[in-house]
Structures are given as C-alpha cells and as structure tokens.
Amino acid sequence: MTIKARLAGRAREVEAFLATCLRGRGIPDRLLASMEYSLLAGGKRLRPVLTLAWASMLGSDPARVMPFAASLECIHTYSLIHDDLPAMDDDDLRRGKPSNHKQFDEATAILAGDGLLTEAFSLMSEAALVHGLPPERVLRAVSLLASAAGGGGMVGGQAVDMAFTGRTEVALEELRQMHAMKTGALITAACECGAVLAGASNRDVENAREYGRAIGVAFQIVDDVLDVEGDTNTLGKPAGSDAAMGKSTYPALIGLGRSRELASEYTAQAVERLADYDGEEKSLLADLARYIVDRVC
Amino acid sequence: MTIKARLAGRAREVEAFLATCLRGRGIPDRLLASMEYSLLAGGKRLRPVLTLAWASMLGSDPARVMPFAASLECIHTYSLIHDDLPAMDDDDLRRGKPSNHKQFDEATAILAGDGLLTEAFSLMSEAALVHGLPPERVLRAVSLLASAAGGGGMVGGQAVDMAFTGRTEVALEELRQMHAMKTGALITAACECGAVLAGASNRDVENAREYGRAIGVAFQIVDDVLDVEGDTNTLGKPAGSDAAMGKSTYPALIGLGRSRELASEYTAQAVERLADYDGEEKSLLADLARYIVDRVC
Numbered sequence: 109m110t111i112k113a114r115l116a117g118r119a120r121e122v123e124a125f126l127a128t129c130l131r132g133r134g135i136p137d138r139l140l141a142s143m144e145y146s147l148l149a150g151g152k153r154l155r156p157v158l159t160l161a162w163a164s165m166l167g168s169d170p171a172r173v174m175p176f177a178a179s180l181e182c183i184h185t186y187s188l189i190h191d192d193l194p195a196m197d198d199d200d201l202r203r204g205k206p207s208n209h210k211q212f213d214e215a216t217a218i219l220a221g222d223g224l225l226t227e228a229f230s231l232m233s234e235a236a237l238v239h240g241l242p243p244e245r246v247l248r249a250v251s252l253l254a255s256a257a258g259g260g261g262m263v264g265g266q267a268v269d270m271a272f273t274g275r276t277e278v279a280l281e282e283l284r285q286m287h288a289m290k291t292g293a294l295i296t297a298a299c300e301c302g303a304v305l306a307g308a309s310n311r312d313v314e315n316a317r318e319y320g321r322a323i324g325v326a327f328q329i330v331d332d333v334l335d336v337e338g339d340t341n342t343l344g345k346p347a348g349s350d351a352a353m354g355k356s357t358y359p360a361l362i363g364l365g366r367s368r369e370l371a372s373e374y375t376a377q378a379v380e381r382l383a384d385y386d387g388e389e390k391s392l393l394a395d396l397a398r399y400i401v402d403r404v405c
Numbered sequence: 406m407t408i409k410a411r412l413a414g415r416a417r418e419v420e421a422f423l424a425t426c427l428r429g430r431g432i433p434d435r436l437l438a439s440m441e442y443s444l445l446a447g448g449k450r451l452r453p454v455l456t457l458a459w460a461s462m463l464g465s466d467p468a469r470v471m472p473f474a475a476s477l478e479c480i481h482t483y484s485l486i487h488d489d490l491p492a493m494d495d496d497d498l499r500r501g502k503p504s505n506h507k508q509f510d511e512a513t514a515i516l517a518g519d520g521l522l523t524e525a526f527s528l529m530s531e532a533a534l535v536h537g538l539p540p541e542r543v544l545r546a547v548s549l550l551a552s553a554a555g556g557g558g559m560v561g562g563q564a565v566d567m568a569f570t571g572r573t574e575v576a577l578e579e580l581r582q583m584h585a586m587k588t589g590a591l592i593t594a595a596c597e598c599g600a601v602l603a604g605a606s607n608r609d610v611e612n613a614r615e616y617g618r619a620i621g622v623a624f625q626i627v628d629d630v631l632d633v634e635g636d637t638n639t640l641g642k643p644a645g646s647d648a649a650m651g652k653s654t655y656p657a658l659i660g661l662g663r664s665r666e667l668a669s670e671y672t673a674q675a676v677e678r679l680a681d682y683d684g685e686e687k688s689l690l691a692d693l694a695r696y697i698v699d700r701v702c
Contacts, residue, residue, distance in 0.1 A: 130556070133552070133555065133556060133557040134556070134557030134558075134561065134586075135555075135556030135557050135561055136556070136561045136564050136565055136568075138564065138568070139556055139560070139561055139564040140556065143556065186519075190515055190516075190519060193512075193515065195510075195511035195512045195515060196512050196515065213492075214492035215490075215492045215493050215564075215567050216564065216567075218487055218490065218492060218493065218515065219487075219560050219563060219564050219567075221519070222483075222487060222518070222519075222522065222560045223555055223556035223560040223561070225519065225522055225523065226522065226551055226554050226555035226556070226560060227551070227555050227556060229526050229547060229551040230548060230551040230552055230555060232547075233544050233545075233547045233548035233551065234548065236544050237544060237545065237548055243540035243541045243543075243544045244533075244540045246540075246544060247530050247533050247534060247540050247543060247544060248530075248534065250526060250529075250530045250547065251527060251530035251531065251534055254523055254524070254526040254527040254530060255430070255527055257523050258430065258432075258520055258523035258524050258527060259427070259430060259431070259432030259433070259436055259437065259440065259520035259523070259524060260430040260431030260432050261431075263436070263516050263519045263520045263523060264431065264432050264433045264436055264520070266516060267433050267435065267436040267512075267513065267516050268433050270512050270513075270516075271433075271435070289431075
C-alpha cells in the first residue's frame, strides 16, 4: 500500500473520532455546526496521526491516546479559522470550500475558533480522566502543547507573520524562526506528546521532538514551493497567493532548487531519528517524512 | 476593614502574580504588550479571588493554587477582548480605556485573546508540574474549567447572546440560561476548582459549585441593574448601552425592583452554602456574596 493510502487510512480513524467528539457537550446548534464545518472539512490529519504513531511505536494503546491526538486537530483547525478572518489573512477559501466566516459570519467564526481551542483541553484531560492514561503524563503533555500553541509558539508565530507582510526585507533566519513558531511548534509537540503519553525515556522524547522539528521545517518549505509550483484546484486554495500578498517565502529567498534540496536534507535528519526503532509505526513515520517532500498538495 | 478593602487587598496579591506570569515564555514583544495591556488593566479579580478563598478555606496552600487562580483571570480577560471586537459587541471602551483592538489593532486583539486562553492552560498545568499540586486534582480542575469556558459554557453563551441581540422577545428562562453559560459557568468553575484543588469531599465541592452558581446569577442581575442606574464614569463603560443595543436584561423583563429582590434572594442562597465552615475565608466569601448586590460598579 502506498504511504498516501496508509495515511488516508489513519486519517479516517481520526475522523471517526472527530465526528462525535464535540457532541453531548451542550454546544448551541449553530456554534456546533460552525465548529464541525471546519473540523470535519478533511485534511491530512497530520498532527493526530503523528501523536498516535509515536505513542503506539513507544508502547501506548492508540485507543487511549486518541482523545489527546484529536485535541491537536482541534487546535490546528481553530488556528486556520482565525488565520482566515478578514482582520488576519482575509482568505475566502479553505480546502476548496468557503472559509468559516464566509460560510457563517465573522462573530461565529471567532467563537468557533475559541470553542475548538477550549474543547481541545477538555479532550486532553479526558485522555486521563476517561481513558485511563496516567495523569502525570497527560499534564506534561498538556503543558508541552499549551506552550507550543501559545504566544511563544503558534499564536506568536502568526503575530510575527502578520508583522512581516508587506516588509520588503525578511532574512532567512527570521523566516525560519517565524515558521518554527507558527507551524513547527505544533508539529513538534504532536510527536513529543505521543512519546510523553507513552511514558517514554528522555532519549525517546528527544528523538520524537527532533523528528517533529525536522519534518516541520521540511513541511513548511514544501508548502512555500507548492504555492509557487502548485495548481489552484489541487491545493484547494489560490496558487501564487504568497507572492501576491508580498509574503516572504523560502523560494523567494533562496530559489526553488535550493528550497527543494533543503527540504530533502531535513527529511533525512528526521529519518535518522528513527534508527532506534522498528515495526509498522517506524515504517509509517519514515515514509511520512519522505512523502512530505514528494507531495503535490 | 470593609469588604471592598479586603477584596482590593486580595486583588493586589493576584495582580502581583499576573504582572510576571506571561514573562519568559518567548511571546513576541508587541503581542505580549497587547496581552498585558488587558490582563493588567485592573478589575476586581473576582474569579481568582474565589478560587483562592475556596481552596484556602478547604485546606490548600494559596501560594500553590495561585497559578491556577491566575489562569481564570487570563480566560476572563481573553473573553472580554474577543467580546469587544467589531464583529462582536464592537465596544471602543473597556474599564475606561480604549479596548484592546482600539489600542492595538484587530488582528493583534484576536491573537492576544487566543494567546491568553492558551497560556491559561500552561498556568494550570504548572500548578501541578511546578507548584506541586497533585496531578489528578489539577486534571479534574482543568476539565471543569475547559467545560465552563468552552462551547457548552462561556463561548456558547456569547454565541447565544449574539443571537438574542435585536430579537424583540426573549423569555426570562432563555435569558437566565444564556447568562448561566456566558458568565455563570466561569464563576461557578472558579469556586468549584478551588474545592477540587484542595482535595475536598463531594459535599464541599457541591457547596462551592452552588455558592458559585448563586453569586453568578446575582452578579449578572446587578450588572444589568447598574447598566440602567449606573454612571458612565463609575462603570468605566457607557451606561445605558444594553438598552441602546436592544439587549434583553433582567430590568427590561421583570423591572428594577424585582431584579434587586431576586439578586438578594440568590445572595442568601449563596451564604447558606457556607454554613459548614468558619474562619477568615468563610467571612470573606459571605461578605463578598452580600457585596455583589450592594456594589455600584
């Protein structure tokens, strides 16, 4: 089976959980519809798949880790909804469909994001309280994830990105740092949390973190490359939008060829971090790292 | 010492913690400035004071509970920032100063709210990981607080409130339910989390919850009354703004006199829940409940 098909299988397992995880929580109908509109809009489910694979490779029962893994998709989805808002990137399309504030309205989109971020922490605590993971591990993972998603991570990265837009000179190191916060931190935390939830050794946790860091950079470089080379229909968003908005990108700073090379170097670093392991999860994680540079959307 | 002075003393202790709690987390300067602008803008610090008083009355060391208590103020502050946004209540003033999006910009205000909500969960996890509270208790409290703040609580209440605006007929029961979600849930959780963090019995936790529920309703009724009777300078926001926006309120539905009576009834219910306890914290909580109906801002 191709890695694409294997990943799609994993994504379906995550989606089965996501489809019900917001139900029975007393969320008013229209708000719930708005939250589920974005949460169930497809996507690779990369972050929960990473958490589950690392946890499983290091000995955890994936069924117990699932609520925590799902929380990562809630956080990722909230960030997309808020990033698309008129005051932010002002995007009308997301995955080929109207963005949340276009489908509903701006107030509902803000609240849907706030709600998804908050429910994420309900899901995390339920990984211990309902699904029996040890509370100490869950709290360590909550702390990691909150740091990765907060002002020193994803939210801070979006603030820095907004400040870049329209600036004519952004150095490669600034760009790298911004992406490390905006998208890298959450991908890194997805892997690291998997290891922490499995009660892994410091060495294993470090492997998970560095694997995540490396694929995070590779993923972002390829995202920039695809915005130049990709096709609007395949991407589900307008190609060339970065250039049109005057955004700094890897291809703009170091060229397309060097960007692709750099992505491959990071992929190799990620695969090296899997040397200690074997089995199906290791093979999935290795193939996933390689797939990131080969994908077309 | 008057209850107002005693509460101000408690608020200062909370503020001393809030003043540094976002530092050293790698938050970019302008975003940090925006988060602290609202977090350190004064206010009664009612929610953290409630958490600390309940935890302390039931045997916890307040110093250990402080990070968790502070997280409630982060969540409350984020909700005010987002509620003030142009797409929501579109308020230019908050506590007599420009609201966050007026002082900074809309994108920064959205991100400051997102950041405060996320850092709140960092603070909660640190109550266990750094300050030594038992992980099981902290996770139970995280779960309570996430439910209270999420789509079935505060965020959902704001969504319902937005849907009410401009509607000519809102029943008393609908109004009560909306406030129970929008403001009541977080005040209730503030009390309940204090009891849970102290490792209290089910009976104590229930007392904390019902005390919080009662003062939450009283607080909201008085808020509505003050919007009619109050003075713009004392309130720090335009008096009469509810009526101007066509908002349903207790005075509009049942009159000013009956509204004040109802607030007193809820206060009495709250005080009854303190019958099992004694000492300084009990006296503070009882006086606080009575003060809620006597306050002028």
